[in-house]
Amino acid sequence: MTTMPPVADDSARLAAFEARIAADESIEPKDWMPERYRAQLIRMMSQHAHSEVVGMLPEGNWITRAPSLRRKMILLAKVQDEGGHGLYIYCGTETLGVDRHDLVQQLLDGKAKYSSIFNYPTLSWADMGAIGWLVDGAAIVNQTMLAKASYGPYARAMVRICKEENFHKKQGYEIMATLARGTSAQKAMAQESLNRWWWPSLMMFGPHDKDSSNSDELMRWGIKRKSNDELRQRFINLTVAQVQAIDLTVPDPDLRFDEATGNWLTGPIDWDEFWRVVKGNGPCNSERLGARRNAHAEGRWVREAAVAFAEKQQRDNREATEKQQMGTPLGDGASA
Numbered sequence: 559m560t561t562m563p564p565v566a567d568d569s570a571r572l573a574a575f576e577a578r579i580a581a582d583e584s585i586e587p588k589d590w591m592p593e594r595y596r597a598q599l600i601r602m603m604s605q606h607a608h609s610e611v612v613g614m615l616p617e618g619n620w621i622t623r624a625p626s627l628r629r630k631m632i633l634l635a636k637v638q639d640e641g642g643h644g645l646y647i648y649c650g651t652e653t654l655g656v657d658r659h660d661l662v663q664q665l666l667d668g669k670a671k672y673s674s675i676f677n678y679p680t681l682s683w684a685d686m687g688a689i690g691w692l693v694d695g696a697a698i699v700n701q702t703m704l705a706k707a708s709y710g711p712y713a714r715a716m717v718r719i720c721k722e723e724n725f726h727k728k729q730g731y732e733i734m735a736t737l738a739r740g741t742s743a744q745k746a747m748a749q750e751s752l753n754r755w756w757w758p759s760l761m762m763f764g765p766h767d768k769d770s771s772n773s774d775e776l777m778r779w780g781i782k783r784k785s786n787d788e789l790r791q792r793f794i795n796l797t798v799a800q801v802q803a804i805d806l807t808v809p810d811p812d813l814r815f816d817e818a819t820g821n822w823l824t825g826p827i828d829w830d831e832f833w834r835v836v837k838g839n840g841p842c843n844s845e846r847l848g849a850r851r852n853a854h855a856e857g858r859w860v861r862e863a864a865v866a867f868a869e870k871q872q873r874d875n876r877e878a879t880e881k882q883q884m885g886t887p888l889g890d891g892a893s894a
Protein backbone atom coordinates (compact mmCIF):
# COMPACT_ATOMS: atom_id res chain seq x y z
CA MET A 559 0.00 0.00 0.00
CA THR A 560 1.39 3.43 -0.88
CA THR A 561 1.63 5.91 1.93
CA MET A 562 1.50 9.63 1.35
CA PRO A 563 4.43 11.46 2.96
CA PRO A 564 3.25 13.53 5.93
CA VAL A 565 2.80 17.14 4.91
CA ALA A 566 2.19 20.24 6.94
CA ASP A 567 -1.07 21.09 5.21
CA ASP A 568 -2.77 17.72 5.74
CA SER A 569 -5.64 19.35 7.57
CA ALA A 570 -6.18 21.72 4.64
CA ARG A 571 -6.15 18.78 2.26
CA LEU A 572 -8.58 16.91 4.44
CA ALA A 573 -10.93 19.89 4.49
CA ALA A 574 -10.71 20.17 0.69
CA PHE A 575 -11.30 16.41 0.35
CA GLU A 576 -14.36 16.51 2.60
CA ALA A 577 -15.70 19.51 0.69
CA ARG A 578 -15.43 17.49 -2.53
CA ILE A 579 -17.29 14.59 -0.92
CA ALA A 580 -19.98 16.99 0.30
CA ALA A 581 -20.30 18.37 -3.25
CA ASP A 582 -20.77 14.80 -4.56
CA GLU A 583 -17.60 14.91 -6.62
CA SER A 584 -16.03 11.63 -7.56
CA ILE A 585 -12.63 10.83 -6.03
CA GLU A 586 -10.19 9.38 -8.56
CA PRO A 587 -7.03 7.26 -8.00
CA LYS A 588 -4.51 10.11 -8.37
CA ASP A 589 -6.42 12.48 -6.08
CA TRP A 590 -5.24 13.04 -2.54
CA MET A 591 -7.27 11.03 -0.03
CA PRO A 592 -6.97 10.42 3.70
CA GLU A 593 -5.13 7.18 4.46
CA ARG A 594 -8.12 5.97 6.41
CA TYR A 595 -10.38 6.43 3.36
CA ARG A 596 -7.91 4.47 1.27
CA ALA A 597 -7.66 1.72 3.88
CA GLN A 598 -11.44 1.43 4.26
CA LEU A 599 -11.87 1.19 0.50
CA ILE A 600 -9.17 -1.46 0.17
CA ARG A 601 -10.82 -3.48 2.93
CA MET A 602 -14.28 -3.16 1.47
CA MET A 603 -13.39 -3.62 -2.20
CA SER A 604 -11.11 -6.59 -1.59
CA GLN A 605 -13.76 -8.28 0.55
CA HIS A 606 -16.18 -7.67 -2.27
CA ALA A 607 -13.80 -9.16 -4.86
CA HIS A 608 -13.18 -12.21 -2.64
CA SER A 609 -16.95 -12.65 -2.24
CA GLU A 610 -17.47 -12.74 -6.00
CA VAL A 611 -14.78 -15.40 -6.45
CA VAL A 612 -15.76 -17.56 -3.46
CA GLY A 613 -19.37 -17.10 -4.54
CA MET A 614 -18.62 -19.18 -7.62
CA LEU A 615 -18.20 -22.30 -5.48
CA PRO A 616 -21.69 -23.09 -4.11
CA GLU A 617 -23.25 -22.78 -7.56
CA GLY A 618 -20.32 -24.28 -9.42
CA ASN A 619 -21.21 -27.46 -7.54
CA TRP A 620 -24.43 -27.77 -9.52
CA ILE A 621 -23.28 -27.11 -13.09
CA THR A 622 -22.95 -30.81 -13.85
CA ARG A 623 -26.33 -31.55 -12.23
CA ALA A 624 -28.44 -28.86 -13.93
CA PRO A 625 -31.78 -30.38 -15.02
CA SER A 626 -31.58 -29.25 -18.67
CA LEU A 627 -29.10 -27.94 -21.21
CA ARG A 628 -30.72 -24.49 -21.03
CA ARG A 629 -30.35 -24.36 -17.23
CA LYS A 630 -26.77 -25.60 -17.51
CA MET A 631 -25.85 -22.85 -19.99
CA ILE A 632 -27.46 -20.17 -17.83
CA LEU A 633 -25.76 -21.37 -14.65
CA LEU A 634 -22.41 -21.69 -16.38
CA ALA A 635 -22.70 -18.12 -17.70
CA LYS A 636 -23.73 -16.84 -14.27
CA VAL A 637 -20.85 -18.48 -12.44
CA GLN A 638 -18.45 -17.18 -15.08
CA ASP A 639 -19.87 -13.66 -14.61
CA GLU A 640 -19.06 -13.85 -10.90
CA GLY A 641 -15.44 -14.69 -11.69
CA GLY A 642 -15.37 -11.67 -14.00
CA HIS A 643 -16.82 -9.45 -11.25
CA GLY A 644 -14.06 -10.60 -8.93
CA LEU A 645 -11.31 -9.79 -11.45
CA TYR A 646 -12.89 -6.44 -12.24
CA ILE A 647 -13.04 -5.43 -8.57
CA TYR A 648 -9.49 -6.68 -7.88
CA CYS A 649 -8.44 -4.33 -10.72
CA GLY A 650 -10.36 -1.47 -9.11
CA THR A 651 -8.70 -2.20 -5.75
CA GLU A 652 -5.26 -2.07 -7.38
CA THR A 653 -5.92 1.60 -8.30
CA LEU A 654 -5.52 2.26 -4.56
CA GLY A 655 -1.91 1.10 -4.64
CA VAL A 656 -2.21 -2.54 -3.54
CA ASP A 657 -1.19 -5.65 -5.43
CA ARG A 658 -3.90 -8.23 -6.08
CA HIS A 659 -1.46 -11.05 -5.32
CA ASP A 660 -1.25 -9.78 -1.75
CA LEU A 661 -5.03 -9.56 -1.54
CA VAL A 662 -5.50 -13.09 -2.87
CA GLN A 663 -2.84 -14.34 -0.48
CA GLN A 664 -4.74 -12.79 2.44
CA LEU A 665 -7.82 -14.71 1.33
CA LEU A 666 -5.91 -17.99 0.99
CA ASP A 667 -4.29 -17.48 4.40
CA GLY A 668 -7.73 -17.09 5.94
CA LYS A 669 -6.96 -13.49 6.97
CA ALA A 670 -9.44 -11.76 4.67
CA LYS A 671 -13.20 -11.87 4.96
CA TYR A 672 -15.75 -12.57 2.25
CA SER A 673 -19.52 -12.64 2.37
CA SER A 674 -20.63 -15.28 4.90
CA ILE A 675 -23.57 -16.33 2.75
CA PHE A 676 -21.18 -18.46 0.68
CA ASN A 677 -20.37 -20.60 3.71
CA TYR A 678 -23.77 -22.26 3.49
CA PRO A 679 -24.16 -25.50 1.51
CA THR A 680 -26.20 -25.93 -1.69
CA LEU A 681 -28.30 -29.02 -1.01
CA SER A 682 -30.85 -29.05 -3.84
CA TRP A 683 -31.39 -27.69 -7.34
CA ALA A 684 -33.84 -25.18 -5.84
CA ASP A 685 -30.85 -23.61 -4.10
CA MET A 686 -29.70 -22.37 -7.53
CA GLY A 687 -33.01 -20.53 -7.68
CA ALA A 688 -32.86 -19.22 -4.11
CA ILE A 689 -29.27 -18.00 -4.49
CA GLY A 690 -29.92 -16.12 -7.73
CA TRP A 691 -33.13 -14.63 -6.43
CA LEU A 692 -32.19 -13.82 -2.82
CA VAL A 693 -28.39 -13.64 -2.69
CA ASP A 694 -27.92 -11.82 -5.99
CA GLY A 695 -31.07 -9.85 -5.20
CA ALA A 696 -29.59 -8.66 -1.89
CA ALA A 697 -26.31 -7.92 -3.67
CA ILE A 698 -28.17 -5.72 -6.19
CA VAL A 699 -29.76 -3.65 -3.42
CA ASN A 700 -26.32 -3.14 -1.91
CA GLN A 701 -24.48 -2.57 -5.18
CA THR A 702 -27.03 -0.14 -6.60
CA MET A 703 -26.18 2.02 -3.61
CA LEU A 704 -22.43 1.46 -4.19
CA ALA A 705 -22.80 2.62 -7.80
CA LYS A 706 -23.08 6.08 -6.22
CA ALA A 707 -20.02 5.59 -4.02
CA SER A 708 -17.59 8.50 -3.82
CA TYR A 709 -14.64 6.51 -5.21
CA GLY A 710 -14.91 6.63 -9.02
CA PRO A 711 -13.41 3.25 -9.99
CA TYR A 712 -15.60 1.40 -7.47
CA ALA A 713 -18.77 3.24 -8.48
CA ARG A 714 -18.17 2.61 -12.18
CA ALA A 715 -17.46 -1.08 -11.58
CA MET A 716 -20.80 -1.36 -9.78
CA VAL A 717 -22.77 0.13 -12.67
CA ARG A 718 -21.53 -2.56 -15.00
CA ILE A 719 -21.76 -5.37 -12.48
CA CYS A 720 -25.33 -4.50 -11.50
CA LYS A 721 -26.47 -5.07 -15.07
CA GLU A 722 -25.24 -8.65 -14.90
CA GLU A 723 -26.58 -9.13 -11.38
CA ASN A 724 -30.05 -8.33 -12.65
CA PHE A 725 -29.82 -11.23 -15.06
CA HIS A 726 -28.61 -13.44 -12.18
CA LYS A 727 -31.56 -12.48 -10.06
CA LYS A 728 -34.09 -13.05 -12.83
CA GLN A 729 -32.77 -16.49 -13.69
CA GLY A 730 -32.92 -17.46 -9.99
CA TYR A 731 -36.46 -16.21 -9.55
CA GLU A 732 -37.50 -18.00 -12.73
CA ILE A 733 -36.15 -21.29 -11.32
CA MET A 734 -38.13 -20.75 -8.11
CA ALA A 735 -41.30 -19.72 -9.93
CA THR A 736 -41.07 -22.79 -12.19
CA LEU A 737 -40.60 -25.14 -9.23
CA ALA A 738 -43.34 -23.42 -7.22
CA ARG A 739 -45.93 -24.09 -9.94
CA GLY A 740 -44.62 -27.62 -10.61
CA THR A 741 -45.46 -30.86 -8.81
CA SER A 742 -46.02 -30.82 -5.05
CA ALA A 743 -42.54 -32.29 -4.57
CA GLN A 744 -41.02 -29.48 -6.65
CA LYS A 745 -42.96 -26.84 -4.76
CA ALA A 746 -41.83 -28.37 -1.45
CA MET A 747 -38.24 -28.28 -2.69
CA ALA A 748 -38.57 -24.57 -3.49
CA GLN A 749 -40.12 -23.81 -0.08
CA GLU A 750 -37.46 -25.81 1.78
CA SER A 751 -34.76 -23.87 -0.05
CA LEU A 752 -36.41 -20.52 0.71
CA ASN A 753 -36.59 -21.57 4.38
CA ARG A 754 -32.84 -22.10 4.49
CA TRP A 755 -31.76 -19.01 2.52
CA TRP A 756 -34.19 -16.39 3.83
CA TRP A 757 -32.46 -15.52 7.11
CA PRO A 758 -28.86 -15.71 5.83
CA SER A 759 -29.93 -13.33 3.01
CA LEU A 760 -31.18 -10.79 5.55
CA MET A 761 -27.85 -11.14 7.37
CA MET A 762 -26.00 -10.18 4.16
CA PHE A 763 -26.62 -6.51 4.93
CA GLY A 764 -24.53 -6.79 8.07
CA PRO A 765 -25.30 -6.02 11.72
CA HIS A 766 -27.95 -3.51 12.78
CA ASP A 767 -26.80 0.10 12.40
CA LYS A 768 -26.28 0.51 16.14
CA ASP A 769 -23.85 -2.47 16.12
CA SER A 770 -22.00 -1.71 12.89
CA SER A 771 -18.54 -0.36 13.68
CA ASN A 772 -17.53 0.79 10.18
CA SER A 773 -20.83 2.28 9.03
CA ASP A 774 -20.53 5.86 10.31
CA GLU A 775 -17.18 6.46 8.67
CA LEU A 776 -18.21 4.80 5.40
CA MET A 777 -21.30 6.99 5.23
CA ARG A 778 -19.47 10.19 6.17
CA TRP A 779 -17.12 9.66 3.23
CA GLY A 780 -19.85 8.72 0.81
CA ILE A 781 -18.56 5.17 0.33
CA LYS A 782 -21.92 3.96 1.60
CA ARG A 783 -25.00 6.08 0.98
CA LYS A 784 -27.50 4.08 3.00
CA SER A 785 -27.26 2.20 6.28
CA ASN A 786 -27.38 -1.58 6.72
CA ASP A 787 -30.89 -1.44 8.17
CA GLU A 788 -32.22 0.82 5.43
CA LEU A 789 -30.89 -1.48 2.73
CA ARG A 790 -32.17 -4.59 4.51
CA GLN A 791 -35.64 -3.06 4.81
CA ARG A 792 -35.67 -2.23 1.12
CA PHE A 793 -34.74 -5.82 0.27
CA ILE A 794 -37.41 -7.24 2.58
CA ASN A 795 -40.12 -5.03 1.11
CA LEU A 796 -39.19 -6.02 -2.44
CA THR A 797 -38.84 -9.70 -1.69
CA VAL A 798 -41.95 -10.38 0.39
CA ALA A 799 -44.09 -9.36 -2.59
CA GLN A 800 -42.09 -11.70 -4.83
CA VAL A 801 -42.54 -14.61 -2.38
CA GLN A 802 -46.29 -14.03 -2.39
CA ALA A 803 -46.43 -13.77 -6.17
CA ILE A 804 -45.21 -17.35 -6.56
CA ASP A 805 -47.33 -18.64 -3.68
CA LEU A 806 -44.49 -19.53 -1.29
CA THR A 807 -44.29 -18.57 2.38
CA VAL A 808 -41.74 -16.39 4.16
CA PRO A 809 -40.36 -18.59 6.97
CA ASP A 810 -41.05 -16.04 9.69
CA PRO A 811 -44.13 -16.35 11.95
CA ASP A 812 -43.59 -12.75 13.15
CA LEU A 813 -43.62 -11.18 9.70
CA ARG A 814 -46.18 -8.36 9.54
CA PHE A 815 -46.98 -5.34 7.43
CA ASP A 816 -46.72 -2.02 9.20
CA GLU A 817 -49.33 0.34 7.76
CA ALA A 818 -47.73 3.42 9.31
CA THR A 819 -44.38 3.01 7.55
CA GLY A 820 -45.37 0.79 4.62
CA ASN A 821 -42.66 -1.66 5.67
CA TRP A 822 -42.74 -5.40 6.17
CA LEU A 823 -41.34 -6.04 9.67
CA THR A 824 -39.60 -9.34 10.43
CA GLY A 825 -38.98 -11.25 13.62
CA PRO A 826 -35.52 -11.07 15.25
CA ILE A 827 -32.46 -12.09 13.24
CA ASP A 828 -30.24 -14.71 14.87
CA TRP A 829 -27.05 -12.67 15.21
CA ASP A 830 -25.31 -15.47 17.13
CA GLU A 831 -25.49 -17.54 13.96
CA PHE A 832 -24.23 -14.57 11.91
CA TRP A 833 -21.13 -14.09 14.10
CA ARG A 834 -20.50 -17.83 14.26
CA VAL A 835 -20.26 -17.97 10.46
CA VAL A 836 -18.31 -14.68 10.16
CA LYS A 837 -15.76 -16.03 12.63
CA GLY A 838 -15.13 -19.09 10.48
CA ASN A 839 -17.46 -21.67 12.04
CA GLY A 840 -20.19 -21.83 9.42
CA PRO A 841 -21.19 -25.06 7.69
CA CYS A 842 -18.72 -24.70 4.77
CA ASN A 843 -16.01 -22.17 5.75
CA SER A 844 -13.14 -24.64 5.62
CA GLU A 845 -14.48 -26.39 2.51
CA ARG A 846 -14.68 -23.09 0.62
CA LEU A 847 -11.16 -21.99 1.57
CA GLY A 848 -9.82 -25.46 0.77
CA ALA A 849 -11.40 -25.28 -2.71
CA ARG A 850 -9.90 -21.80 -3.31
CA ARG A 851 -6.45 -22.98 -2.21
CA ASN A 852 -6.63 -26.00 -4.53
CA ALA A 853 -7.83 -23.89 -7.44
CA HIS A 854 -5.02 -21.40 -6.84
CA ALA A 855 -2.37 -24.13 -6.73
CA GLU A 856 -3.76 -25.92 -9.78
CA GLY A 857 -4.01 -22.65 -11.70
CA ARG A 858 -0.40 -21.74 -11.17
CA TRP A 859 0.72 -23.01 -14.59
CA VAL A 860 -2.01 -20.95 -16.24
CA ARG A 861 -0.80 -17.77 -14.52
CA GLU A 862 2.80 -18.54 -15.45
CA ALA A 863 1.87 -19.26 -19.07
CA ALA A 864 -0.15 -16.00 -19.28
CA VAL A 865 2.82 -13.99 -17.97
CA ALA A 866 5.24 -15.73 -20.39
CA PHE A 867 2.87 -15.05 -23.29
CA ALA A 868 2.46 -11.38 -22.34
CA GLU A 869 6.24 -10.99 -22.12
CA LYS A 870 6.71 -12.63 -25.51
CA GLN A 871 4.12 -10.32 -27.07
CA GLN A 872 5.83 -7.27 -25.59
CA ARG A 873 9.19 -8.50 -26.93
CA ASP A 874 7.73 -9.12 -30.40
CA ASN A 875 6.09 -5.69 -30.45
CA ARG A 876 9.32 -4.01 -29.38
CA GLU A 877 11.29 -5.79 -32.09
CA ALA A 878 8.74 -4.92 -34.75
CA THR A 879 8.82 -1.24 -33.72
CA GLU A 880 12.62 -1.19 -33.78
CA LYS A 881 12.68 -2.72 -37.27
CA GLN A 882 10.18 -0.16 -38.49
CA GLN A 883 12.21 2.73 -37.04
CA MET A 884 15.46 1.48 -38.62
CA GLY A 885 14.01 0.96 -42.09
CA THR A 886 13.30 3.95 -44.43
CA PRO A 887 11.72 3.72 -47.90
CA LEU A 888 15.06 4.27 -49.67
CA GLY A 889 17.39 2.95 -47.08
CA ASP A 890 15.89 -0.53 -46.73
CA GLY A 891 18.91 -2.76 -46.24
CA ALA A 892 17.34 -5.64 -48.17
CA SER A 893 17.00 -3.65 -51.42
CA ALA A 894 20.23 -1.60 -51.19
Ligand SMILES: [Fe+2]
Binds near residue numbers: 610639640723
Ligand atom coordinates in the same frame (compact mmCIF):
# COMPACT_ATOMS: atom_id res chain seq x y z
FE1 LIG B 1 -21.43 -10.82 -8.87
Ligand SMILES: [Fe+2]
Binds near residue numbers: 640694
Ligand atom coordinates in the same frame (compact mmCIF):
# COMPACT_ATOMS: atom_id res chain seq x y z
FE1 LIG C 1 -24.34 -12.41 -9.32
